Amino acid sequence: MAEEPAPISFARGAPSLDIIDVEGLKAAADRAFTNDPAGSFAYGTSVGYKPLRAWIAERHGVAEEQVLVTNGSMQADAFLFDTLVQPGDTVVVERPSYDRTLLSLKGRDADLQAVPLAEDGVDVEAMAALLAGGTKVSLAHLIPNFQNPAGYSLSGQKRRALVALAREYEFTIFEDDPYVELRFSGERQPTMLSLSTTGEVVYASSFSKTVCPGIRVGYLVGPAEVIATIAKLATGTYISPNMVAQSIVNEFVRGGSFDTSIATVKTALAERAERLCAGLREHIPDAQFVEPEGGYFLWVTLPENVDGDALFAAAAERGVQIVKGSDFLLDDAKNAIRLAYSGVTPAQIDEGVRRLAEAYRSL
Amino acid sequence: MAEEPAPISFARGAPSLDIIDVEGLKAAADRAFTNDPAGSFAYGTSVGYKPLRAWIAERHGVAEEQVLVTNGSMQADAFLFDTLVQPGDTVVVERPSYDRTLLSLKGRDADLQAVPLAEDGVDVEAMAALLAGGTKVSLAHLIPNFQNPAGYSLSGQKRRALVALAREYEFTIFEDDPYVELRFSGERQPTMLSLSTTGEVVYASSFSKTVCPGIRVGYLVGPAEVIATIAKLATGTYISPNMVAQSIVNEFVRGGSFDTSIATVKTALAERAERLCAGLREHIPDAQFVEPEGGYFLWVTLPENVDGDALFAAAAERGVQIVKGSDFLLDDAKNAIRLAYSGVTPAQIDEGVRRLAEAYRSL
Numbered sequence: 001m002a003e004e005p006a007p008i009s010f011a012r013g014a015p016s017l018d019i020i021d022v023e024g025l026k027a028a029a030d031r032a033f034t035n036d037p038a039g040s041f042a043y044g045t046s047v048g049y050k051p052l053r054a055w056i057a058e059r060h061g062v063a064e065e066q067v068l069v070t071n072g073s074m075q076a077d078a079f080l081f082d083t084l085v086q087p088g089d090t091v092v093v094e095r096p097s098y099d100r101t102l103l104s105l106k107g108r109d110a111d112l113q114a115v116p117l118a119e120d121g122v123d124v125e126a127m128a129a130l131l132a133g134g135t136k137v138s139l140a141h142l143i144p145n146f147q148n149p150a151g152y153s154l155s156g157q158k159r160r161a162l163v164a165l166a167r168e169y170e171f172t173i174f175e176d177d178p179y180v181e182l183r184f185s186g187e188r189q190p191t192m193l194s195l196s197t198t199g200e201v202v203y204a205s206s207f208s209k210t211v212c213p214g215i216r217v218g219y220l221v222g223p224a225e226v227i228a229t230i231a232k233l234a235t236g237t238y239i240s241p242n243m244v245a246q247s248i249v250n251e252f253v254r255g256g257s258f259d260t261s262i263a264t265v266k267t268a269l270a271e272r273a274e275r276l277c278a279g280l281r282e283h284i285p286d287a288q289f290v291e292p293e294g295g296y297f298l299w300v301t302l303p304e305n306v307d308g309d310a311l312f313a314a315a316a317e318r319g320v321q322i323v324k325g326s327d328f329l330l331d332d333a334k335n336a337i338r339l340a341y342s343g344v345t346p347a348q349i350d351e352g353v354r355r356l357a358e359a360y361r362s363l
Numbered sequence: 364m365a366e367e368p369a370p371i372s373f374a375r376g377a378p379s380l381d382i383i384d385v386e387g388l389k390a391a392a393d394r395a396f397t398n399d400p401a402g403s404f405a406y407g408t409s410v411g412y413k414p415l416r417a418w419i420a421e422r423h424g425v426a427e428e429q430v431l432v433t434n435g436s437m438q439a440d441a442f443l444f445d446t447l448v449q450p451g452d453t454v455v456v457e458r459p460s461y462d463r464t465l466l467s468l469k470g471r472d473a474d475l476q477a478v479p480l481a482e483d484g485v486d487v488e489a490m491a492a493l494l495a496g497g498t499k500v501s502l503a504h505l506i507p508n509f510q511n512p513a514g515y516s517l518s519g520q521k522r523r524a525l526v527a528l529a530r531e532y533e534f535t536i537f538e539d540d541p542y543v544e545l546r547f548s549g550e551r552q553p554t555m556l557s558l559s560t561t562g563e564v565v566y567a568s569s570f571s572k573t574v575c576p577g578i579r580v581g582y583l584v585g586p587a588e589v590i591a592t593i594a595k596l597a598t599g600t601y602i603s604p605n606m607v608a609q610s611i612v613n614e615f616v617r618g619g620s621f622d623t624s625i626a627t628v629k630t631a632l633a634e635r636a637e638r639l640c641a642g643l644r645e646h647i648p649d650a651q652f653v654e655p656e657g658g659y660f661l662w663v664t665l666p667e668n669v670d671g672d673a674l675f676a677a678a679a680e681r682g683v684q685i686v687k688g689s690d691f692l693l694d695d696a697k698n699a700i701r702l703a704y705s706g707v708t709p710a711q712i713d714e715g716v717r718r719l720a721e722a723y724r725s726l
Contacts, residue, residue: 214606
C-alpha cells in the first residue's frame with residue numbers, strides 16, 4: 001500500500017506554533033502571577049481583568065465602561081447576539097461571511113440578508129437599496145479587515161458611508177475586527193467605531209491572532225449601556241471570564257512582547273500569502289483571487305462549472321484540507337474555496353498547492 | 364467624623380489569597396508552556412484540553428467521551444440547562460439553594476419546585492411524594508456536599524434513594540459538586556454519578572476551590588450522548604474553552620501540587636469554621652446552625668421574628684458583608700443568613716462576629 005502523504009491544512013484559520021511567542025508568554029505569565037496574584041487567581045468581575053480592560057479602552061480612545069473582555073471573541077459575539085438579535089430580526093451579513101457567525105445567527109432564528117462583498121468591502125449601494133426599500137435591519141455584521149473568508153478589506157469611504165446609513169436607519173453595526181493588526185501591505189483605515197459619534201457601532205476584536213488562540217481572550221467595545229447589559233448576562237453565564245489568561249495578556253501587551261509578536265506574525269503571513277498566490281498562478285491558472293494585504297485567508301474563485309465540494313474531496317484524498325466556499329454562503333454557489341495560509345510553512349504551501357492542482361486536474 | 368471600620372466579608376464564597384498556591388501555579392504554568400506549547404496556545408476543541416479531560420475521566424472512572432471541560436462550572440451549568448431544560452419544565456431545587464442557579468433556571472422559565480433541605484440532604488420523602496403525585500420532573504439540581512448556602516451534605520442512603528427515584532421517574536439528577544474535596548471532618552460519600560448505572564446523573568465540578576477561582580476551569584461528566592450534544596453547543600459558543608488555563612491545571616493536578624493545595628485549604632477552612640461557630644455561640648446565642656464538615660458556608664437561622672434583610676443592612680453599616688438568606692429561597696422567609704468563612708482570616712472572623720452581634724442587638 002502506498003504511504004499516505006503528510007497532511008497539509010489550508011483549512012484552519014489559526015497561526016502555526018512557530019509564529020507564537022512562547023518565551024514571551026512564559027515571561028508574561030511569570031510577571032502576571034508575581035505582580036498581581038490576587039487579580040490573577042481570585043474571581044474577577046464579568047467585565048474582565050481591569051488593567052487589561054483599561055489598556056483596551058485607552059487603545060480605542062473610549063471610556064472603560066465601554067469595554068467588556070470575554071473568553072474569546074466568539075463568546076463576545078454570542079453575548080451580543082443574545083442581547084441585540086430577537087427571532088425574526090433582520091441581520092445583514094456579508095456574502096461570503098464567516099461560517100460560525102452565520103450558524104450562530106441562524107441558530108437565533110434571525111432573518112439573514114446576504115449583501116455581496118466586493119474587493120473594497122460590502123456593497124454599500126446594495127445595502128442602501130435594501131434599507132431604502134423598507135427592510136428594517138436590526139444589525140449589520142461586518143468584518144472590515146482581511147475578511148473571513150474573502151481576505152478583502154473595507155475602504156475608508158465605505159466605512160463612512162456605512163456609519164451614516166446606520167445612523168439614518170437606526171441599526172447597529174457589529175464591527176467584527178479580529179484581523180486588524182495583521183496588515184502587511186496597504187494602508188490602515190480607521191475603525192467604524194472611531195468614525196461613529198452616536199453609538200451605532202459595537203466593535204469586537206481578539207488577542208487570538210496577536211498573542212495566541214488558546215488564551216481565548218476577546219473583547220467588545222460599545223455604548224456603555226449595551227456593555228452594561230452584556231456584563232449582566234456574562235455574570236449569569238460564568239461569573240467572570242478567565243482572569244489568569246487576561247492577566248497574562250495584560251502583561252504581554254504592556255511588556256513590549258505585543259509589537260514584536262505582531263511583527264513576527266506579519267512577516268510570516270506576508271511571505272506565506274505571497275508564496276500561495278505565486279503557487280496558484282503557476283499551477284492553477286484558472287484560479288481567481290485578490291492578493292491579500294493582511295490576515296489569514298485567500299478566497300479563490302474557480303470557473304462557474306467547477307464544483308468546490310468535489311475539489312474539497314479530491315484535495316482531501318491527497319492529504320490537503322481546504323474549506324468549501326459554500327460553507328460561507330447562504331445560497332447554492334459552489335465554485336469557490338477558502339485557503340488559509342496562517343498555519344502552513346512556505347514549504348508546505350508549495351507542496352500543498354502542487355497537490356491541490358493535481359486534485360483540480362482530476363475533477 | 365469617625366473612621367470607617369475595615370471591611371470584613373462573610374459574603375463571597377471564595378478563598379482568601381493566602382490559601383492559594385501561587386508558587387505551585389507559577390511552576391505549573393512554566394511546565395505547561397514548556398512541555399506542551401502547541402496544546403496550550405493553539406485553538407483546542409470544545410471538549411477541553413485533552414490531557415486534563417483524561418485525568419478527570421480517570422478520577423471518576425468513566426470514559427473520556429463522558430467528560431467536557433468548560434470555562435468554570437457556571438458555564439457548564441448554563442450549557443446543561445440550555446440542553447435539558449425547556450421553558451415550563453419542572454426542575455427540583457433544594458430549599459435553600461445557590462442563588463445564581465435559581466436565577467439561571469428562572470431565566471429559562473423553568474417551573475421551580477423547592478424541596479426542603481435537611482441536615483442530611485434534600486428531603487427525599489417530600490421528593491418521592493411530589494413524583495408520586497404526578498409531577499413530571501425533568502431535572503433535579505442537587506449540591507451534595509457542603510451545600511451552598513446551607514453547608515449540609517447528602518447522606519449515602521439518600522444518595523442511593525435519589526438515584527433510584529431518578530431511574531423510576533426518568534428524570535436527570537444534576538449533581539453539582541464543587542466542594543467535594545473540601546471535607547475536613549466526617550466521612551466522604553460516593554457520588555450519585557458513581558451509584559448510577561443507567562445514565563440518570565450529570566455531574567459537575569470545578570477547580571475553583573482546589574486550584575483557584577480565577578483560572579475558571581470546571582467540568583461536566585455524564586452520558587456520552589449528552590456530553591456530545593453539549594460539545595456541539597460549546598463549539599458554537601466559543602470554539603474551545605481556555606487551553607492556557609486548562610493546561611496549567613493539568614500540570615498542577617498531575618505534578619503533586621493538587622494534594623498539597625487541598626490539604627492547605629482544608630486546614631484553613633476547618634480552623635475558620637470552628638472559629639466562626641465558637642464566636643457565634645458566644646456572641647449570638649440565638650443563632651442556630653449545624654457545624655460544617657467541609658466547604659465554605661454556614662447557614663444561620665435566627666428566631667422567626669428576626670428580619671435577615673435588616674440584619675444585612677445593620678451589618679453593612681458596621682463594615683460587615685453577609686448574604687441574606689432570602690436570596691437563596693423562592694419564598695418569603697427572612698430569618699436566615701449565609702456566612703462564608705472561606706475568605707476571612709481567624710482574626711477577621713473574631714472581629715466580624717463581634718460586629719455582627721452588635722448589629723444583631725441593634726435590630
